[in-house]
Amino acid sequence: MSQHTSNNTEISSPDDGLSISFVESITAISDSEWSRLGFVAHETNPFIDYRFLQALEDSGSVTAERGWKPLHLVAYQNGQLVAFMPLYIKGHSFGEFVFDWAWANAYQRHGLEYYPKALTASPLSPITGPRLLHKNLEPEQQLAIINTVSEWLKQNYISSWHINFLDQDGVDLLSNSSLLPRRDIQFHWMNQSYASFDDFLSNLKAKKRKNILRERRQVASCGWSFEWLTGRQATDEDWQLFYDMYKKTFDEKGSWSQLTPEFFPLLAKSMGDQVLLLFAKKDNQRLAGAYFIRSKTHLYGRYWGSLVEEEFLHFETCYYQGIDYAIEQKLEVFEPGAQGEHKLARGFNPVLTYSYHDIVEPAFREAIDKALRYETKEIDQLLDYYEAHSAYKSTAKHS
Template sequence: MTDLVLHIHSSPAEIDAKAWNDLLALQPNPSPFMRHEYLAALHESESATPESGWTAAFVTLRRGKRLEGACPVYVKDHSYGEYVFDWAWANAYEQHGLKYYPKALVAVPFTPVPGARLLARDAKSRTLMVHGLVQWCKQEELSSLHLLFGADEDIAACAEAGLMLRHTVQFHWTNTEPGYPNFDAFLASLSHDKRKKIRQERRKVADAGVSFRWSRGADISTADWDFFYRCYARTYREHGNAPYLTRDFFRCMADTLPEAWVLFVAERAGKPIATSLIALSAAAENGASGIDAPVAAYGRYWGALERVDCLHFDACYYQPLQWCIDNGVSRFEGGAQGEHKMARALMPVKTTSAHWLAHPSFADAVERFLEREGAGIENYMDHLGERSPFKAS
């Protein structure tokens, strides 16, 4: 018996923002993407709503009025915007005359950033949430439950509850203690060919007459946000897709979570031609929104109106890395996939998701598949480890 009660909410607006953020600040790996302001903006801007296939069903765990646990949950009728791909699973269901959608997702929409998903005061509350989520999925007759890019504590709770684990690879840069004093010192740590290539790429951008400026937090002007969105939307449309996030989403960010963003603007002859946007996370002990102590940065979005050789590399990697070094940021996460990032000193990191499937036979088949895939991931990590861009120690 327990006095903890599970509640389902149809909108993040139904949950007290301070209580949610206070719970997030207790987690070992908080990120700005799990803040109430970020999740509420996705909903209020109509970026993640039932109309776009993201029906909120947020979970809270309470003891009386006290919030003991919480997590973002979405009921989905597609698999877009997730970055842990289960299209083959959905196709297999369809081929056997079964419905894979709707399914339940514990994740941040459109955001493949590892970190806390099950916000809990202790391990018991975290495990109770997992069991409660599985039971709720059964009651709602959902095909499956998926927790994406979870923290170690989340994955441990899911494994204890019998969920299957799946691994993927991302690429992260680390500014190890005592930290690089400047960008040249960072370059000096690389092998000769990698160092030479980066300098050549940055020289091409400079020789094309391109320079950069950056703004942080409230210093990002409305005009810069407008220009950024123009570039962001153009990049998506050039790849044949509509942008996931609306302009109103970034307007919400400027209003409610400005401290979480740094914007780089590339200019030529005084005219802006490209932008890149990174997000910041602060130390848990300082609160997840502290502006003065960023400990991690996350490469998020970029776009350009003009084509300049190597501009993408400079805007998305070298400018953010130089900013991280200058501001004492210890980690830069480059997002999902991208083996080419190793040439820019972003090293492979294994990320984990957890999965529960209601259909026993499909659950058995997926478990066998994940065993084979997991062995392949381990071999892939070993292979990548042999290709370090750094000098031999």
């Protein structure tokens, strides 16, 4: 991809006590520096963990050649790392799940370059989480970092900066900035201390409950069984088989499978039991699989692949098996991935997600701001519709 950014990785400091710079790899930060930030992945969010970001880089999945140039922000105070923010210079909009292709096309129609752009997010992961990890910085200092990056964009001919899937702390912070807010909807399953899958089903409306039971019975009657493996248990051969499934499914959809084969075993080795591989088997053959990551409180469904076509197998493998696991492990939330209105009828609840956008070109900023205001009204109306069509009974634990 074309690059207009300079090789200078230092940017002006927002105040005398805070020194801000960029690093071109997560490995430029030492383990001891990272640990001083006080971020513990198993308790919070594995998708912003050092090991996850390192596996993406070391596996060759996230590189400049693939349109993801790492340029992470670090801030030091008195020689100590006090803030980190993942940052990538992007040559495309793949793997983001906050769709700005229309913006890129509008730039092109007007003879302007939309790429390169800057992205702060967990690559290839539509997972809400912290985006500015910091150690006891005041809100004013955090905003100063944001404003400093905004100025850097203009100096380096970057069209825009996109901060995707922010948690509530990030939303609260950026609501006081000049960045443009955007909303979308995902579907998450919430564990209401269910004792079993049947307990969960008892909280659903009769029609939804019967439909789920019918789908599960059909898969079971066809002879499918399921095998869970942790990252510690799965072998390199297991990961290669899953990668073949994953790539075949992406290829059939005409999509780009951005993760390399090396990514899955690398992350399994570093994150161990937080990584989960589920195989669907028939006649003792592994024919489909799903990839999950967990934290202390959440289960995240990330990738699916299959060597065969089988009705409802995707729902069983990616949704119902995940719900079973979350109930058994007493996890609070199961996030099965982006989009998917069909999840609503299967016990997943609509949840708002948030992103913020810094558009450098004034005319385009004004147009995008106007479009986002209209889009927000549509999202709010859609959220109301989804909530009115919940799969749950009005007397359920869910309500």
